[in-house]
Amino acid sequence: MAEKAAGGVQSVERVFELLELITDAGGDVTLSELSSSTDLPLPTIHRLLRTLVTLGYIRQLPNRRYALGPRLIRLGEGANKQLGALARPQLKSLVDRLGETSNMAVLDSDMVIYVAQVPSLHSMRMFTEVGRRAHTHDTGVGKAILAQLDDEAVRGIVSRTGMPTPTPKSIGDIDALLADLKLIRERGYSIDEEEQELGVRCFAMAVPNAPTPTAISVSGPVSRVDKSFADRAVPLLREAAQAISDEFNQN
Incomplete structure (x- = not known):
């Protein structure tokens, strides 16, 4: 992940880190793949993903993988x-x-x-x-x-x-x-x-x-x-x- 901006809001930085990781992975990933690519705790990743899914910025596929969502x-x-x-x-x-x-x-x-x-x-x-x-x-x-x-x-x-x-x-x-x-x-x-x-x-x-x-x-x-x-x-x-x-x- 890029170096955190001074005075940045941590939750916002984490959201964009996840979005960039999914993008770098080709557009869809599993929860475990995300977990192995970041130092974020698994419960934090899951909570952020759930929020992004609700907002439409990420979608969960039938095979349980997470993909970039249509609002993006x-x-x-x-x-x-x-x-x-x-x-x-x-x-x-x-x-x-x-x-x-x-x-x-x-x-x-x-x-x-x-x-x-x-x-x-x-x-x-x-x-x-x-x-x-x-x-x-x-x-x-x-x-x-x-x-x-x-x-x-x-x-x-x-x-x-x-x-x-x-x-x-x-x-x-x-x-x-x-x-x-x-x-x-x-x-x-x-x-x-x-x-x-x-x-x-x-x-x-x-x-x-x-x-x-x-x-x-x-x-x-x-x-x-x-x-x-x-x-x-x-x-x-x-x-x-x-x-x-x-x-x-x-x-």
């Missing part, structure tokens, strides 16, 4: 909107300087969800919408996020979601994906090379030290988003990702 969805949607609002000025700057659509996405339940977008003024552009969910293995933002995780975590994600191939250029097996992620880690950014949509290329970069795995991207037709575009875009993406990170960590 509303909080998460609100947080995603706030993350998008914080990032929007940087995304707009990318569009102003590069002329192509910029997006921000976060990892949510093994998928990426787009939380902010500033569209290009061009008539021919990528039409991803805010709120859209997509796989991680065939999107620029998704691969930028996966590259921040270890190979075991990546294997877990794709084993749960599968690896559909929306275009002939999509990556369809785990070994090829892990090889691509190794390259992404080395160069610091990902490329969606017509893997999500034929004719569209995307450059993406993870936001460092974000509160949840997050990435930003610029995308457009391959006729405009070429090698010379990449030479201009990558430094600007890095600058924007750091600025968004700084903004997150001031709040």
Whole structure:
């Protein structure tokens, strides 16, 4: 558990510790698994869980495991909107300087969800919408996020979601994906090379030290988003990702 805040309310700290432990475990746990992951006394864990179940923030499954509850969805949607609002000025700057659509996405339940977008003024552009969910293995933002995780975590994600191939250029097996992620880690950014949509290329970069795995991207037709575009875009993406990170960590 993170170090307790000075002057913090202990019961509140304990509640969030349990919620974070359940999240880190993949979304559902047993009482004994929680007990082995924290120093909290078992009766305290049970009491807090019972309260959270009553409030709808945790639910108990038929197999007696505890899972994150539906009321957290509303909080998460609100947080995603706030993350998008914080990032929007940087995304707009990318569009102003590069002329192509910029997006921000976060990892949510093994998928990426787009939380902010500033569209290009061009008539021919990528039409991803805010709120859209997509796989991680065939999107620029998704691969930028996966590259921040270890190979075991990546294997877990794709084993749960599968690896559909929306275009002939999509990556369809785990070994090829892990090889691509190794390259992404080395160069610091990902490329969606017509893997999500034929004719569209995307450059993406993870936001460092974000509160949840997050990435930003610029995308457009391959006729405009070429090698010379990449030479201009990558430094600007890095600058924007750091600025968004700084903004997150001031709040």
